[in-house]
C-alpha cells in the first residue's frame with residue numbers, strides 16, 4: 001500500500017505579543033523544508049469573512065527598514081489594520097525577492113542601480129518576473145479555519161491564486177501605504193508591467 005506524504009505540515013503555535021497587540025504565531029513547513037508562518041488575531045466563526053494579508057518575505061524592507069520598496073510599511077499597516085478590526089490573519093510566506101531569494105534580489109538591486117527596472121533585472125538574471133506560488137495558503141487558511149477573506153493587496157495575482165485554491169475572496173482592500181521617492185519608480189513598474197492596482201495619482 002502506498003501512502004501519500006502530505007506536501008505541507010502544520011508544526012506548532014505560540015503567543016506572539018507585538019507593538020500593536022497579542023497575535024498567535026503558527027509554523028508550517030513544506031516537504032522541501034521551506035518554513036512559513038501565519039499570525040492570527042482574534043476569533044471568528046466558521047464561514048465568517050476574515051481580513052487577511054498575504055505578505056512575501058522581504059528582509060530588506062520588513063526587517064532592515066529599506067525604503068526601496070513598500071514592504072515594511074505594508075507589513076506594519078496590515079498588522080495595525082488587523083488589530084483595529086479586532087480579528088484577522090497575516091500569512092508570511094518565505095519567498096524572498098518574489099521567489100528568487102535574498103542574494104539574487106541583491107543582484108537584481110545592483111542591476112536596478114545601473115538602470116534596469118525590477119522586471120528587466122529579474123529577466124537579466126534568467127528568472128521570470130515573479131516566481132511565487134501561493135499554494136500553501138490553502139493549508140494555512142484551512143488550519144486557521146478561514147474560508148472567506150477580505151484580502152489586503154494591490155496584486156491581482158494573489159486574488160486569482162486564492163480563488164483558484166477555493167478560498168472565497170469577498171473583497172480586496174487596497175494597501176497603498178509607504179510610497180516614498182525611493183520606491184515610486186519601482187511601484188510604477190509594478191503597476192505597468194505586473195498589473196498592480198495603484199492609484200496613478202499616488203505615484204506622480
Ligand SMILES: Nc1nc2c(ncn2[C@@H]2O[C@H](COP(=O)(O)OP(=O)(O)OP(=O)(O)O)[C@@H](O)[C@H]2O)c(=O)[nH]1
Nearest residue numbers: 055056057058069095096097098108118153154155
Ligand atoms: N526580485 C525582486 N524582488 C523584489 C524587489 N523588490 C521587492 N521584491 C520582493 O517583492 C516581494 C513583495 O511582496 P509582497 O509584499 O507580497 O507584495 P506584492 O506582491 O507587491 O503585493 P501586494 O503588496 O500585496 O500588493 C517580496 O518578496 C520582496 O522581497 C526587486 O526589485 N526584485
Ligand SMILES: [Zn+2]
Nearest residue numbers: 058061069071
Ligand atoms: Zn520589499
